[in-house]
Every structure is written in structure tokens, then in C-alpha cells.
Amino acid sequence: DAGVIQSPRHEVTEMGQEVTLRCKPISGHDYLFWYRQTMMRGLELLIYFNNNVPIDDSGMPEDRFSAKMPNASFSTLKIQPSEPRDSAVYFCASSHRDSVLLSNQPQHFGDGTRLSIL
Amino acid sequence: SQQGEEDPQALSIQEGENATMNCSYKTSINNLQWYRQNSGRGLVHLILIRSNEREKHSGRLRVTLDTSKKSSSLLITASRAADTASYFCATVNTGGFKTIFGAGTRLFVKA
Numbered sequence: 001d002a003g004v005i006q007s008p009r010h011e012v013t014e015m016g017q018e019v020t021l022r023c024k025p026i027s028g029h030d031y032l033f034w035y036r037q038t039m040m041r042g043l044e045l046l047i048y049f050n051n052n053v054p055i056d057d058s059g060m061p062e063d064r065f066s067a068k069m070p071n072a073s074f075s076t077l078k079i080q081p082s083e084p085r086d087s088a089v090y091f092c093a094s095s096h097r098d099s100v101l102l103s104n105q106p107q108h109f110g111d112g113t114r115l116s117i118l
Numbered sequence: 119s120q121q122g123e124e125d126p127q128a129l130s131i132q133e134g135e136n137a138t139m140n141c142s143y144k145t146s147i148n149n150l151q152w153y154r155q156n157s158g159r160g161l162v163h164l165i166l167i168r169s170n171e172r173e174k175h176s177g178r179l180r181v182t183l184d185t186s187k188k189s190s191s192l193l194i195t196a197s198r199a200a201d202t203a204s205y206f207c208a209t210v211n212t213g214g215f216k217t218i219f220g221a222g223t224r225l226f227v228k229a
Contacts, residue, residue: 004160031215043161043206043219056216091160097215106151107217109160 002026006092006110014118018080021113024073025094033107034067034077035091043091049075082117089114124207128224137194139223141207142187150183151208151217152192161206161219164192169212199229 005024013019025032033048047057052069060067064083069075079086093107125140141150149168153161167174167183167190174181180193194201204222211218 033217035219042221045216045218048216050215093160106153106163106166107161109162111158111160 004092004094004108004110006090006113008113009111010114010116012116012118013082015083016081017117018078019082019086019115019117021077021090021092021115023075023077023092023110025075025092026108027073029094029096029108030072031095031097031107032069032075033093033095034075035093036088037091037112038088046077084117087115087117124205124220124223126223127221128226130226130228131197133197133199133227133229135197137197137201137225137227139192139205139207139225141190141192141220143190143207143209143220144188145209146212147185148210148212150181150190151210152179152181152190153206153208153219155204155206155222157203164205194225197225197227199227201225202227 007022030051034046035043036046037043044059046059047067048055049069065079067077089112091109091112093109095105095107098105123142131137147169149166151166152164154164155161165176165179165181167181169185178195183190204224206219206222208217208219
């Protein structure tokens, strides 16, 4: 079974450029999460979707960040314009709802996109 | 601020020893999870404990949960060099679906 697939694995670009990160969740999972990980701030939840609908985007740092999920098998996180402080590892994760827990099941993470903004 | 806070921030032990990591949280939870992250990789789920459970085992892992103290611990017995990684606790609030991760404990197991 394929896990969560993220692309690209590494991205280096100059400040001001648009950056698009991509994620393919595990088939059948109805929750998708975007996280950012830095040494200073740890793992931060940016936004999550349920059945392709954004549920909570309170973690999105600024209007420069946007995320979409046009269908159940694809999501993008876009930064425009990018800034050096956006440099981090961005993770996508997916899960599905547990009818017993009444909560989402443990999340499955991709291996992340290491983003460097020069 | 993060819901879960791990303690210690870093831990260095010899192979064969046990490793204990602690996690504290602030609000009521539905469940608490522990994840592991190897360098350069994504997080991998290890074990989930529900709010009405007190202890759970999985192989060399033992997790306890004390909801009155809002704390959990992860014990890795007979550690191996391959256990070297960062370990995170994560909480899902009652009625919610957001998973909030702590800052993690970096474990180094010396061969």
C-alpha cells in the first residue's frame, strides 16, 4: 500500500517566488492535514480538511499561504510570495474517522518537503 | 502554545537500558498518541491510548495515562540503537479532530 506521497522532497527558491507543495493522501482517508516543522516552533498544524472541505485554517500564518483540496486524492499548499522565514519542512498527513473513538484515527505522514527560501 | 509538552527534551542512554519519556497536556482529551520521527522522515504512529484507559502495551512499548494529572509516559524497554529518534506525544481534544503535537523528546541510544 502506498503511503502519503509528497512532492517535491526538496525545494530551494529565491524569496518572492511562488512555491507549490503537493500531497496525495492514502486512498480512503477523509482527513488531510498540513503541518510545518521548524527547530524553533516544532510541529505546527496549518490547516486540515475533511472530505475535501477546509475545516480549520487558524494555523495558516498569513494570507501568503493558501491550501486547496480539489478532490479526495490531491491537495496543494501554496506560498506566494515566499519569504526566508517560510523555510521549514512541510508535512502532509491523512487519516480517517474512527466511529468508536468519535475522533480521527492516527495520522499517516508523508516524508515531507524541505523548503529553503534564499 | 502546544497542548503536549514532553520531558525531557533530550535523553541519551546505553543500548539495553530502558527509556522513559513524559508528556503533559492542558485540556480534556479524547485520546493521546505517541509518534516517532527518524531524521529526515515523517512521523510514524506508535501507539494510541484512549482517555478511559490507564495503560497500554505494544511490543517493547508501554504507555500510561493519568487523566487526573493530565500526563502520560512512554517507556521503551531494552532499547536498541535503532530506537534513536525523536518521540512526540499528540493529543486529540474531546469532541475535536485536531491533533496537537508536543515539542518532542530526542532519544539517543548508544551502541
